[in-house]
Amino acid sequence: MTAKTARGGRRRREAITAGLMLAPAFIGVVLFQYLPLADVLSTSLRRVDPFTRAPVGGPSLTNYSEILADPDFRRALLNTALYIAITICLEIPVALILAITVNQRLPGSRALRAAVIAAMAASETVGALVWSQMYESAFGILNSTLAALHLPQQPFLTSEHQALAAITVMSVWRGVGLPMLIFLGGLQLIPQEVYEAAKVDGVGPLRTLLQITVPLLKPSLVVAAFMSMLSGARIFTPISVMTDGGPNGSTGNLIYYSYQQAFSFQAFGPAAAAAVVMLLLLVVLSVAQARILRSE
Amino acid sequence: MLVKHETGAIRTAVPAARARRRRRTARSAQSVVLSVVAFLFAFPILWMFTSAFKGTKAVVEDAFPLTWKSFVPAHPTMANLARLFTDLHFGRDFVNTLIVSVAQVALTLVVATLAGYAFGRLRFRGRDVLFAATLLGAFVPVEAMVIPMYGVAKHLGLLSTYPGIFLPFAFSPFAIYLMRQSFRSLPDETFEAAKLDGAGILRTFWHVGLPGVIPALASLVLIQFINSWSNFFWPLIAMQDPAKQVAQVTMAGYADNANTPLYGEIFAASTLLTVPLVFLALGLQRYYVAGMASSGLK
Numbered sequence: 001m002t003a004k005t006a007r008g009g010r011r012r013r014e015a016i017t018a019g020l021m022l023a024p025a026f027i028g029v030v031l032f033q034y035l036p037l038a039d040v041l042s043t044s045l046r047r048v049d050p051f052t053r054a055p056v057g058g059p060s061l062t063n064y065s066e067i068l069a070d071p072d073f074r075r076a077l078l079n080t081a082l083y084i085a086i087t088i089c090l091e092i093p094v095a096l097i098l099a100i101t102v103n104q105r106l107p108g109s110r111a112l113r114a115a116v117i118a119a120m121a122a123s124e125t126v127g128a129l130v131w132s133q134m135y136e137s138a139f140g141i142l143n144s145t146l147a148a149l150h151l152p153q154q155p156f157l158t159s160e161h162q163a164l165a166a167i168t169v170m171s172v173w174r175g176v177g178l179p180m181l182i183f184l185g186g187l188q189l190i191p192q193e194v195y196e197a198a199k200v201d202g203v204g205p206l207r208t209l210l211q212i213t214v215p216l217l218k219p220s221l222v223v224a225a226f227m228s229m230l231s232g233a234r235i236f237t238p239i240s241v242m243t244d245g246g247p248n249g250s251t252g253n254l255i256y257y258s259y260q261q262a263f264s265f266q267a268f269g270p271a272a273a274a275a276v277v278m279l280l281l282l283v284v285l286s287v288a289q290a291r292i293l294r295s296e
Numbered sequence: 297m298l299v300k301h302e303t304g305a306i307r308t309a310v311p312a313a314r315a316r317r318r319r320r321t322a323r324s325a326q327s328v329v330l331s332v333v334a335f336l337f338a339f340p341i342l343w344m345f346t347s348a349f350k351g352t353k354a355v356v357e358d359a360f361p362l363t364w365k366s367f368v369p370a371h372p373t374m375a376n377l378a379r380l381f382t383d384l385h386f387g388r389d390f391v392n393t394l395i396v397s398v399a400q401v402a403l404t405l406v407v408a409t410l411a412g413y414a415f416g417r418l419r420f421r422g423r424d425v426l427f428a429a430t431l432l433g434a435f436v437p438v439e440a441m442v443i444p445m446y447g448v449a450k451h452l453g454l455l456s457t458y459p460g461i462f463l464p465f466a467f468s469p470f471a472i473y474l475m476r477q478s479f480r481s482l483p484d485e486t487f488e489a490a491k492l493d494g495a496g497i498l499r500t501f502w503h504v505g506l507p508g509v510i511p512a513l514a515s516l517v518l519i520q521f522i523n524s525w526s527n528f529f530w531p532l533i534a535m536q537d538p539a540k541q542v543a544q545v546t547m548a549g550y551a552d553n554a555n556t557p558l559y560g561e562i563f564a565a566s567t568l569l570t571v572p573l574v575f576l577a578l579g580l581q582r583y584y585v586a587g588m589a590s591s592g593l594k
Contacts, residue, residue: 015420017497025411025430028467031448033433039444101330106323108330115337117581121573122341123526125544126566129551130344133559139360141343148362173340178519181581185588220588236439237528241548255439262443275440282435 037279043272063273073274075249076257079164080233080281083253086168087175087232092225095176099183100213120177128241131170132157135242157243160250167238167251175231179224186220187213222293226286233282254278341570342367347563349373355559376564384550386565389543392458393525393569396542400462400524401517404471408516409509412475413501417487427476433469439529449534456537462524471516478512478587479505514583518576525573543569 045059067073102113122130134142135156143153157163190213198208214221236255239245245252245260252260254274261271347355349372358365380386414420415427438445445464446455454460482505490500528544535541547565550558 011419014418014497018414018418018420018423021410021414021418022426024407025467025472026426028407028463029430029433029469031452032445032464032467033436033441033469035448036441036444037436039447040441043444106326106330108327108334112330112334112337113581114578115334115341117577118341118570118574119337121522121577122566122570123522123528123544123573125526125528125548126344126570127340129548129562130340130566132551133347133355133359134340134343136359139356141359141362141366144360144362144366147360173337177577181584182588185585188585188589230434230437234437234439237526240529241551255437258440259442268443271443278437278440279435282437286435 040272040275043268044276046269048269063269064277067270067273067277070270072249072252073257073270076252076254076274077277077281079251080253080255080278082164083168083235084229084232084285086165087172087235088225088228090168090172091176091179091228091232092221094172095179095224096183096214096217098176098180099187100209102180103184103187116177116180119173120175122174124174124237125241127170127174128238131166131173131238132242135166158247160247163243163247163251167235167242168232170242171231171235171238175228179228182220182224182227183217186217190216218293222290225289225293229285229289230282233278254281341574344563344566344570347559348376348567350560350563351375352556352558352560355563356556376560377568380561380564380568384546384561384565386543386546386568388539389541389546390568392540393542393544396458396462396527396531397521397524399458400466401520403462403466404468404520405513405516407467408471408475409506409513411472412477412509413479413505415472416476416479417501417505418497430469430472433467434473438465442530442533445530446533454534456535456540458540460534461527461531461542464530465524465527468520471520474512474516474587475509478509482508511583511587513587514580515587518580518584521576522573525569 042059044063045061047056047060047062048054049056098112098116102109119127134140137143137153137155137158140156142156146153155162156166194212194216195208198212203211233253234255235253236259239251239253239256240259243251245256254277258271258274258278261267261274346368350358350369351373354365354369354371358370360366411430415423415430449455449460449464452460454463486504486508487500490504495503526544527542528548531542532545532548535545538546543565547562547569550562550565
């Protein structure tokens, strides 16, 4: 046996083993991700007779033009963008400050770390139910605290202007632990000498943060921002538990819209079209994000 | 963010003592701030815990105006817990949650480890294309795919079964990505050495690959456990059998009670659902940090 055929045999064995190792993932991904995705795409392009439910004609964009004309859909699109924007703008800076603080090992930082981790362990339903109670406008603990401090009462979830932010704050409270841990992992990779050199050069703390820590954490920032974006886009359980999309449609996002179209109005075509729009939005945002962070 | 003062060379003890004192006050001020922030972060959980021992009426009445009773039950009662385990079958629902979560975590570990190793350590044609195709799944928000997923589950006869609840979530693109990164970040020399010793592919995987990715596996356990434990929307739709329903769904039902939500029971159930996960998260957080650092995130 020459070396070449032995190598070839090993390579073939490697390919076969790889195939076997990938088989479970492949079957699962096809069944539970690609099939539903294909189904959503085809449903979104299908016209259905409203009475017989039979498909009519070939593929068309009717469902898309229908939802685009729907003010509720436009509101849901705007709300989705708001959820994503507020989540990223709150979660990433807060997680970064927490990680840097916790990393300094001051007394009290262990308690802080444990508190953030504990919030992470509360499920979406638990978080939504407990915070609903806290936000309660008539007898909630947040308003009674404001009253005790002689500050004006807030409507929170009953206000069109505050409900979306209130839901996002709950979601960030739960979600900030993961980016914090990602940043802690990133901080461990930064050699201490870098900071010592900065100190010797007399670089101030703020400049150290912006010019040394943040650039060196970029790989972690990219991952954390991506995950933060996805979690902001996927808020659903809190909406259905806390506000049911209200008041006046101010908290419904694309997922909630799609769910309502399907389960309340049996409008499966528009529901699928809304899901596709959601998907495209995520892809576009991710590409944009990757570009921005890479070009910096 | 305060930085320790550069004291420089100190000739006499007096300024040194002063600097030390100043440093100490700065540090204690920081600790006070940190403790306050920690308390605020923990507040919803602490309040949930203390409210679990109040009746529904007390939860509502004690909150306004703000007194010590708002935070601590004046007359602690076990009635909520008792009701949970008698009329509301919370024990059964809790066990259901545990079954589907453990199964989801275990299956995710197996699937992601095998796929991650193949993508990260083996050479074969079309590897990168397949990997990209897997990653595409990360963009598909499961919540937006519930209707077609319902169709798939129906065809496979998975509706109202335990596997129907956890299977759709066990093939996580993120998990496969994380395992691939972790396997790739291991030093090549050990793999070369195993090859020279004549170890086959599977033996190399078992003895060289797996021991190196323990932190990544632990962080997957944490993430997937939190995700599966949180799962609400899918079981709400795909599980029609009340005997197998998960606790997150049944608990949300306590809020839809006829006249007032069952606040006492909600807080008691929330506490029982949160406490085990808090311990799990506190135990596994170190590994998550290490897993994130070791996977290099390059």
